[in-house]
Amino acid sequence: MRKYAGIAIALLFFAFSISIFIQLIPYDSYEGSDYHYKNPINGGVANESIPTHYIKETKNETGAVNAVTAIVVEYRGFDTLGEVTVLFTAATGVSFLLYQLRKKTQGREANLITKEGSKLVLPFALLTGAYIFIHGHLTPGGGFPGGSVIASGFLLMLLAYPKFFVNEKKLSYMESISGSIFVIIGLLGLLFATAFLQNFIPVGKPGHLFSAGIIPLIYIAIGFKVGSELSSIVQRLKEVGE
Amino acid sequence: MVNHPVLLIAIPLLTAFIIPIFKKYGAAIAGGAIAFNMGYAIGMFSHIYSNGKIYETIAGFNPPVGIFLAIDALSALLALIINLFAFINFVAIGKESNYKFSMLYLLAIAGSTGIVITGDIFNMFVFFEITAVASYALIAGKKDKKALEGAIKYMVLGSIASSFILIGIALIYSQLKTLNIYDIAARIASMNANIKWASFAMLLTGIGVEAEIFPLNGWVPAAYQGASEGVASLLSFAPSKAAIYAIARLMLVVFPFHATYEIALWIGVVTLIIGELAAFMQEDVKRMLAYSSIGQMGLILVAFSLASQGLKYALMASLFLIVSHAASKSSLFLLSKSEKMYGMAGKYTGIVSVLSLIGMPPLAGFWGKWYLMLSAMDEKLWYVIILIFFAGIVETAYFARYLHRSIGKDGESSLRYKAAMAAMASFAIIFGLLPLLYKIASLPLWGG
Numbered sequence: 001m002r003k004y005a006g007i008a009i010a011l012l013f014f015a016f017s018i019s020i021f022i023q024l025i026p027y028d029s030y031e032g033s034d035y036h037y038k039n040p041i042n043g044g045v046a047n048e049s050i051p052t053h054y055i056k057e058t059k060n061e062t063g064a065v066n067a068v069t070a071i072v073v074e075y076r077g078f079d080t081l082g083e084v085t086v087l088f089t090a091a092t093g094v095s096f097l098l099y100q101l102r103k104k105t106q107g108r109e110a111n112l113i114t115k116e117g118s119k120l121v122l123p124f125a126l127l128t129g130a131y132i133f134i135h136g137h138l139t140p141g142g143g144f145p146g147g148s149v150i151a152s153g154f155l156l157m158l159l160a161y162p163k164f165f166v167n168e169k170k171l172s173y174m175e176s177i178s179g180s181i182f183v184i185i186g187l188l189g190l191l192f193a194t195a196f197l198q199n200f201i202p203v204g205k206p207g208h209l210f211s212a213g214i215i216p217l218i219y220i221a222i223g224f225k226v227g228s229e230l231s232s233i234v235q236r237l238k239e240v241g242e
Numbered sequence: 243m244v245n246h247p248v249l250l251i252a253i254p255l256l257t258a259f260i261i262p263i264f265k266k267y268g269a270a271i272a273g274g275a276i277a278f279n280m281g282y283a284i285g286m287f288s289h290i291y292s293n294g295k296i297y298e299t300i301a302g303f304n305p306p307v308g309i310f311l312a313i314d315a316l317s318a319l320l321a322l323i324i325n326l327f328a329f330i331n332f333v334a335i336g337k338e339s340n341y342k343f344s345m346l347y348l349l350a351i352a353g354s355t356g357i358v359i360t361g362d363i364f365n366m367f368v369f370f371e372i373t374a375v376a377s378y379a380l381i382a383g384k385k386d387k388k389a390l391e392g393a394i395k396y397m398v399l400g401s402i403a404s405s406f407i408l409i410g411i412a413l414i415y416s417q418l419k420t421l422n423i424y425d426i427a428a429r430i431a432s433m434n435a436n437i438k439w440a441s442f443a444m445l446l447t448g449i450g451v452e453a454e455i456f457p458l459n460g461w462v463p464a465a466y467q468g469a470s471e472g473v474a475s476l477l478s479f480a481p482s483k484a485a486i487y488a489i490a491r492l493m494l495v496v497f498p499f500h501a502t503y504e505i506a507l508w509i510g511v512v513t514l515i516i517g518e519l520a521a522f523m524q525e526d527v528k529r530m531l532a533y534s535s536i537g538q539m540g541l542i543l544v545a546f547s548l549a550s551q552g553l554k555y556a557l558m559a560s561l562f563l564i565v566s567h568a569a570s571k572s573s574l575f576l577l578s579k580s581e582k583m584y585g586m587a588g589k590y591t592g593i594v595s596v597l598s599l600i601g602m603p604p605l606a607g608f609w610g611k612w613y614l615m616l617s618a619m620d621e622k623l624w625y626v627i628i629l630i631f632f633a634g635i636v637e638t639a640y641f642a643r644y645l646h647r648s649i650g651k652d653g654e655s656s657l658r659y660k661a662a663m664a665a666m667a668s669f670a671i672i673f674g675l676l677p678l679l680y681k682i683a684s685l686p687l688w689g690g
Contacts, residue, residue: 035429038428040312041297044304046306050421074301074303075308075309076309077301078309079368081255082365082369083368083371088258088259088349089375089376090375092342092345092379093376096343096379097382173263175262176261183255184256187252194302195300196298196300197300199301
């Protein structure tokens with residue numbers, strides 16, 4: 001009985017969702033002249049929707065040629081700080097809960113190909129990860145994917161060698177320092193410019209490595225943070241064992 | 243100095259990030275950060291109370307392009323309550339906690355404060371995530387079977403709720419191309435009707451899980467029962483209050499239609515009835531308090547939905563109910579550490595909190611129910627008045643049983659713990675006697 005009721009509810013929900021999503025208006029159809037946003041702060045009136053603003057102004061305002069990065073780190077940098085914190089909270093939660101269960105278990109020995117292969121791949125994984133987050137303001141990618149690539153390199157090593165362990169203290173220090181750097185850059189913006197996370201260093205020439213102000217600095221911090229966090233989560237799960 | 247509300251979020255985050263380097267002093271550093279937050283919230287509240295709203299842009303882009311924080315007297319009051327009780331609660335439990343607990347505690351506080359002060363709907367979602375993830379870990383932190391049960395229930399429901407909130411936000415963005423709450427409120431009428439109601443339903447479902455409203459509150463009793471006393475106390479004043487404020491904000495500012503008012507009113511009524519009846523049947527103290535919390539959240543939702551019709555009395559009622567519930571429940575959860583009440587401080591805490599929840603003058607809970615009745619009379623909603631009497635009678639019954647069983651000489655606790663408990667309960671008296679909340683309700687709120 002419950003099974004059929006569940007199926008019926010799921011079908012109803014599905015039909016409901018379809019009926020909504022079928023009416024979604026295509027992306028750029030909302031460019032009406034009725035867009036008159038009154039800014040509550042200074043009373044000014046904006047007559048441009050947000051996507052249009054991003055497409056037109058990103059390069060001038062932030063100096064980044066990758067608009068997605070500019071949105072993630074500059075326009076909505078506060079949300080990114082929040083997302084970094086969510087990951088940090090999850091990592092802290094995992095280590096808080098596994099605190100007493102830890103014992104270093106010895107897994108099975110991996111085969112030769114995995115062992116030699118991961119040894120070979122590790123430096124390239126680190127290099128690729130670092131490349132992805134250093135060039136976040138120029139090419140697709142950024143701190144989160146770069147950090148994940150780095151963590152995947154360590155994951156390979158953890159899988160291949162039962163006795164391999166990253167130094168936990170260093171990981172947690174790196175996590176702390178890179179997270180603090182993100183917040184401190186934001187606070188420096190409050191100090192030297194007018195707002196939290198505002199750019200306070202020269203923007204430079206768009207398209208060059210040293211450009212886009214604080215975006216690369218923040219992305220490097222995020223890359224280190226995500227890399228060390230994911231590595232420490234994976235390592236903790238290994239420690240618990242069977 | 244007090245017009246940079248972003249510090250209320252930045253400082254706890256920075257502190258939580260650096261605590262792993264100074265493990266030994268973790269609790270002390272966290273205590274310092276929470277004390278800073280409390281001081282800042284008090285300063286900010288008094289500034290806003292006398293000078294009006296504060297807006298702060300993030301990253302220097304004007305809204306609606308950038309994120310901004312918008313704080314009126316009501317959100318400043320909520321931020322004040324959250325940070326004040328967080329500090330008192332941390333005084334009671336901070337010394338015994340390890341550094342990871344302190345980090346999670348700071349993150350939960352920063353998240354709840356963020357929900358209250360932000361003016362951007364996606365930003366609100368991010369802070370919901372932070373608060374929820376920190377709460378899962380804090381609940382499970384006791385590491386026995388019941389704690390894990392509560393945490394898993396909350397985690398499953400909370401993750402689904404997060405995706406609902408996200409889909410709701412995406413639906414709004416797909417139509418209006420904006421995330422700013424003021425902007426959405428100004429142009430909500432131009433949305434396609436079906437998509438508008440779908441996004442409302444999804445936001446209500448998602449935030450409703452955090453706000454403990456029926457029928458989304460399956461996690462509440464298990465989580466409150468499983469969590470340690472300090473964490474249960476934290477849950478009762480920080481995330482739930484922030485979430486009910488978010489629901490009120492959506493109703494009052496973003497979706498100001500007659501249908502949303504009716505939906506919220508009926509959900510509130512059903513939550514109230516079910517919560518109170520379930521509390522009456524419980525044997526376990528913490529479960530009883532948890533169900534009683536559900537009932538109170540229903541009452542607050544009823545008050546907010548009447549307030550969305552522009553009734554000043556209902557807004558006052560919701561403020562009083564929030565303050566009363568935060569003060570009484572957080573102190574009662576701290577008190578539930580042992581079967582019996584500790585000495586004088588315990589008896590004082592128990593009796594004051596219970597009287598405020600039942601609604602005895604001149605405590606804050608009385609004014610809440612009184613003004614709610616007055617506004618219901620204005621609207622001729624007789625069943626709301628009957629319900630308030632009904633809730634009062636049921637509450638009296640189960641709280642009388644609770645006091646009868648618990649008053650005794652058993653149990654001892656540290657002076658800090660007792661002082662914190664009594665201080666929390668005292669706020670039910672202080673806010674009941676001060677004219678502060680009346681004045682807040684007559685200030686220009688919400689905006690849009």
